[in-house]
Amino acid sequence: MIEKLIFYVFAALLIGSATMVIVSRQSVRAAFFLIVAFCASAVLWMLLSAEFLALLLIFVYVGAVMTLFMFVVMMLNLDQESLQEKFVRYLPFAVLLVALMVGVLVYAMKPGHLGELGLAISPHPSADYSNTKALGLLLYTHYVYAFELAAVILLIAIVAAIGLTHREKSRNKRQRIDAQLAATKADRLQILQLEAEK
Amino acid sequence: MIDLLIALVWIVLKILLIALPLLGAVAYMTLAERKILAYAHVRIGPNRVGFAGLLQPLADGLKLFFKEIIIPSKANPVVFVLAPIVSFATAAAAWAVIPFDEGWVLANVNAGLLYVLALTSLGVYGILMAGWSSNSKYALFGAMRSAAQVVSYEIAMGFALVGVLMAADSTNLQDIVLRQQGGLWHWYWLPLLPLFVVYWISGVAETNRAPFDMAEGEAEIVAGFHVEYSGMSFAIFFLAEYANMILISALASVLFLGGWLSPFEGIPVLGSLFSFVPGIIWFFAKMAFFLFLYVWLRATLPRYRYDQIMYLGWKVLIPVTIVWIVVTGLLIEWRVAPWFI
Numbered sequence: 001m002i003e004k005l006i007f008y009v010f011a012a013l014l015i016g017s018a019t020m021v022i023v024s025r026q027s028v029r030a031a032f033f034l035i036v037a038f039c040a041s042a043v044l045w046m047l048l049s050a051e052f053l054a055l056l057l058i059f060v061y062v063g064a065v066m067t068l069f070m071f072v073v074m075m076l077n078l079d080q081e082s083l084q085e086k087f088v089r090y091l092p093f094a095v096l097l098v099a100l101m102v103g104v105l106v107y108a109m110k111p112g113h114l115g116e117l118g119l120a121i122s123p124h125p126s127a128d129y130s131n132t133k134a135l136g137l138l139l140y141t142h143y144v145y146a147f148e149l150a151a152v153i154l155l156i157a158i159v160a161a162i163g164l165t166h167r168e169k170s171r172n173k174r175q176r177i178d179a180q181l182a183a184t185k186a187d188r189l190q191i192l193q194l195e196a197e198k
Numbered sequence: 199m200i201d202l203l204i205a206l207v208w209i210v211l212k213i214l215l216i217a218l219p220l221l222g223a224v225a226y227m228t229l230a231e232r233k234i235l236a237y238a239h240v241r242i243g244p245n246r247v248g249f250a251g252l253l254q255p256l257a258d259g260l261k262l263f264f265k266e267i268i269i270p271s272k273a274n275p276v277v278f279v280l281a282p283i284v285s286f287a288t289a290a291a292a293w294a295v296i297p298f299d300e301g302w303v304l305a306n307v308n309a310g311l312l313y314v315l316a317l318t319s320l321g322v323y324g325i326l327m328a329g330w331s332s333n334s335k336y337a338l339f340g341a342m343r344s345a346a347q348v349v350s351y352e353i354a355m356g357f358a359l360v361g362v363l364m365a366a367d368s369t370n371l372q373d374i375v376l377r378q379q380g381g382l383w384h385w386y387w388l389p390l391l392p393l394f395v396v397y398w399i400s401g402v403a404e405t406n407r408a409p410f411d412m413a414e415g416e417a418e419i420v421a422g423f424h425v426e427y428s429g430m431s432f433a434i435f436f437l438a439e440y441a442n443m444i445l446i447s448a449l450a451s452v453l454f455l456g457g458w459l460s461p462f463e464g465i466p467v468l469g470s471l472f473s474f475v476p477g478i479i480w481f482f483a484k485m486a487f488f489l490f491l492y493v494w495l496r497a498t499l500p501r502y503r504y505d506q507i508m509y510l511g512w513k514v515l516i517p518v519t520i521v522w523i524v525v526t527g528l529l530i531e532w533r534v535a536p537w538f539i
Contacts, residue, residue: 028330032277035323055312059356063319064349067326071345074330074338130308132369175505 007047014040027073031066038062052132212304216293224440225255231493238497265429270333273426277331282427282434285324289441292317296448297372299458299477310371311363314449315356318404321442322348325406325413325423328435332426340422343504344406344413350511351400351410357519358397361390361526362453365537375457380536381464385456389529389537392522394454396515398491401446403511405439408496412504447488448481455484 017036024030038061045054139147229244229251236243244251269275295310297303307313322345329341365386366374378385387394403410414422424435451457458477462468502510530538 032327051307051309052312055309055316058316059312059319063316063322064352067319067322067345067349070326070330071342074326074341130369132309132312 003047007044010040010043010047014044027076028070031070031073034069035062035066038066050131052135209304216304217290220290220293220441220444221437223444224437225259227440227444227489228258228436229255230489231496234490234493235497238494259433262429262433267429267431268426270426272333274331274333277327278426279431281324281328281331282431282438283324284327285321285438286434286441288317288320288324289438289445292445293448295371296445297375297452297457298481300372300376302458302478303372306370306372309369311359311369311374311453314371314445315359318355318442318445319348319352321404321438324435324438328427329423332423334426336419336421336425337423339419340413340425344423347406347410347412347507347511348404350508351403351515354396354511354515354519355400355404357516357523358390358393358400359453361393361519361523362386364523364526364530365390371452371457375452375459378456379459379463381459381469382461384464384536385454385459386537387454389534390454390522390526392518393526394450396519397454398450398488400511400515401450402492402495403507405442405446407439407443407492409499409502410507411501412507417501443489443492444485447485447492450488451481451484457481457484 014037017033017040020033021030021037024033038057042054042057042062045051045057232254233243233251244254247253247257269278292314294304295307295313297306325344326341329337329339329344332338362374363369366377368374368377406413412422414424419425424432427435458481460469460472460475460477460480462472
């Protein structure tokens with residue numbers, strides 16, 4: 001009873017805030033609503049006893065990714081009216097995309113496609129059941145290749161991001177600590193002997 | 199129905215039992231900080247209100263309570279009011295999973311460690327919201343600095359906690375304490391010493407305390423994110439900062455210093471001599487040690503420069519944690535006594 005109530009409240013909150021993300025014209029406000037949406041979906045995952053994923057969603061997405069996002073968005077000073085005009089420009093394309101997405105999801109989410117795993121998990125596991133351990137065991141045994149592949153792809157993305165932004169000849173003034181430490185008195189100080197003038 | 203109601207009342211009572219002493223601790227932490235700082239500076243500190251200044255926190259609270267709360271005209275009023283609330287709520291909610299003694303915990307959840315990590319990472323939103331909604335340059339600068347700093351140090355902190363959960367084979371905070379049973383040398387501070395140091399440094403950075411208090415940086419950006427706040431709205435930021443300090447101290451005690459366990463456990467004479475001391479006293483003593491460390495750091499160290507903070511976080515602390523996670527894995531694999539049997 002209470003679980004159902006929690007589910008409906010947070011599902012409504014999730015849908016409402018997700019809608020506000022795309023509707024609101026102010027980018028910072030949209031980002032705030034995205035955070036609310038993440039928190040609401042974390043609660044829904046928690047109801048499924050997926051506490052590891054739920055807390056990770058908050059820790060990684062809300063705690064780190066969205067913080068950096070806000071970092072950028074807060075710096076922007078967008079012209080609000082120009083944003084408003086273009087709101088429906090891509091509507092036909094967006095509708096097509098949403099229809100495709102929903103079609104794929106409906107096709108993929110059929111009970112038959114989830115395999116034996118979808119049926120094995122009961123909604124109310126016992127108290128000593130650890131979601132974290134179960135996930136770890138599955139990831140490092142059954143799905144180890146997919147997991148490693150994902151890790152490598154992420155590593156490539158990191159290297160690419162660093163490669164794109166980290167250039168040797170950059171214009172920013174960076175501190176060279178080794179040069180500072182290696183500096184001696186002779187490099188910095190020149191003592192001049194000047195004749196006193198009369 | 200009645201059962202549910204009784205359970206609800208019981209939970210509310212437990213929450214009050216944690217929250218009220220927490221507020222008291224915050225109030226007297228401010229006094230302790232002023233006193234310790236004063237003695238570090240060879241001064242006396244507040245000594246006028248009450249006996250030896252003991253009523254000073256009440257006087258401060260009363261003063262802040264009667265001050266006017268000003269909302270700047272160009273500020274975003276909703277976010278401006280929400281910011282201190284978010285700040286304090288995240289600092290207070292994390293206390294739900296802290297075990298004070300065996301069984302003395304509001305919510306004995308399996309993923310306690312993750313819960314604490316998730317909630318402490320949310321704390322930065324209070325600062326971000328305050329900085330943005332104030333519509334002031336200094337406040338925005340403070341918020342930006344804080345966001346960059348917290349994101350950097352959260353990684354080191356998370357990795358340090360990975361080491362702890364590897365060693366304890368559990369994310370339940372009570373289990374983590376019970377795994378450290380057996381006296382001073384069985385606590386995790388010894389096998390995980392580098393992680394302990396990294397955790398403490400990043401804990402200080404996460405709470406925006408000296409020497410990492412660039413978000414406030416009163417010499418450069420006035421007071422940082424809370425420059426536009428006054429009266430009680432400022433006081434709530436203050437409460438949140440101190441509640442976070444106490445939380446990090448409690449966590450450091452639970453994870454690395456054996457929580458409520460006695461340090462004399464297993465030592466022939468001392469062990470039985472001190473066996474009457476309840477666990478919560480040991481827990482509070484360990485927390486007090488870390489809180490003193492906070493003030494000691496503030497009295498001793500000058501503020502870091504921004505690029506130095508980033509350098510320390512990314513190029514020193516994170517590599518140290520990664521190396522020590524591997525070492526911890528080996529220690530567990532080789533079943534090194536007495537910690538991993």
